[in-house]
Amino acid sequence: SQKIEQNSEALNIQEGKTATLTCNYTNYSPAYLQWYRQDPGRGPVFLLLIRENEKEKRKERLKVTFDTTLKQSLFHITASQPADSATYLCALGDAGNNRKLIWGLGTSLAVNP
Amino acid sequence: EPEVTQTPSHQVTQMGQEVILRCVPISNHLYFYWYRQILGQKVEFLVSFYNNEISEKSEIFDDQFSVERPDGSNFTLKIRSTKLEDSAMYFCASKIYRITDTQYFGPGTRLTVL
Numbered sequence: 001s002q003k004i005e006q007n008s009e010a011l012n013i014q015e016g017k018t019a020t021l022t023c024n025y026t027n028y029s030p031a032y033l034q035w036y037r038q039d040p041g042r043g044p045v046f047l048l049l050i051r052e053n054e055k056e057k058r059k060e061r062l063k064v065t066f067d068t069t070l071k072q073s074l075f076h077i078t079a080s081q082p083a084d085s086a087t088y089l090c091a092l093g094d095a096g097n098n099r100k101l102i103w104g105l106g107t108s109l110a111v112n113p
Numbered sequence: 114e115p116e117v118t119q120t121p122s123h124q125v126t127q128m129g130q131e132v133i134l135r136c137v138p139i140s141n142h143l144y145f146y147w148y149r150q151i152l153g154q155k156v157e158f159l160v161s162f163y164n165n166e167i168s169e170k171s172e173i174f175d176d177q178f179s180v181e182r183p184d185g186s187n188f189t190l191k192i193r194s195t196k197l198e199d200s201a202m203y204f205c206a207s208k209i210y211r212i213t214d215t216q217y218f219g220p221g222t223r224l225t226v227l
Contacts, residue, residue, distance in 0.1 A: 032214050043204050043218035103156040
C-alpha cells in the first residue's frame, strides 16, 4: 500500500540555521508533491509545489527538492526564525483527474531563539 | 486576499445526531474537497466535488456522509448519524482549475461527538 513517511521526531534547531525536513514515499508515483505548514488547531497553509519533472524549487527562504528515483523530497528553510516553528506536512498529488492529496503525518519544527 | 472560510469553528454533538459543516470556497474556484484529521493523525481525503457532483470519494466517505453545493457559494458536508470516531478536524479546500494543483484550505471545523 502507499506509504508516506516524514521525520518521525520533532526537529529542534537554533535560529539562523537551516532546517531540513524529509519526506519519503513508497508504492506511489505522484504527479507532484506539495509542502504545507500547519499551526496547532489550524488548516494547512500551502508553501511550495514541485512536479515530477522538476528537481528543485525555491521561494524566498524555502527550497524543495524532488528525487523520483529515491522517492524522496527534502524541504529546507534557510536562516530559520522562531516564527517558522510549526508542523510541516508533505502531500503527494494524485495523477488522476481529481488531484486529491495524500498526506504524511508531518514533522514538528521548533526554532529556538 | 481571498480565502476559504468554514463554519462553525467548533461543533459539539451527541452520537447519532446529524451535523452539517459549512464551507465557503474561494469565489472563482471550481474544484472542492473535504479532508479530515483525527487528532494526532494524518490528514485524510474524504471527497472531491466538481460540476455539482462527486468526482471521487474515499472509503471513509460512506453512506452516512453527503456533500452538497446548495447555491453558488456554499459547500456543505453532512454526517447523518454521527459516531464517536467521527470526532476530528474537518477541512474544506478548493482550487481553481483541474490543471492547477494548489489547493487552498479553510481553518477547519473541530467536530466533537459525545
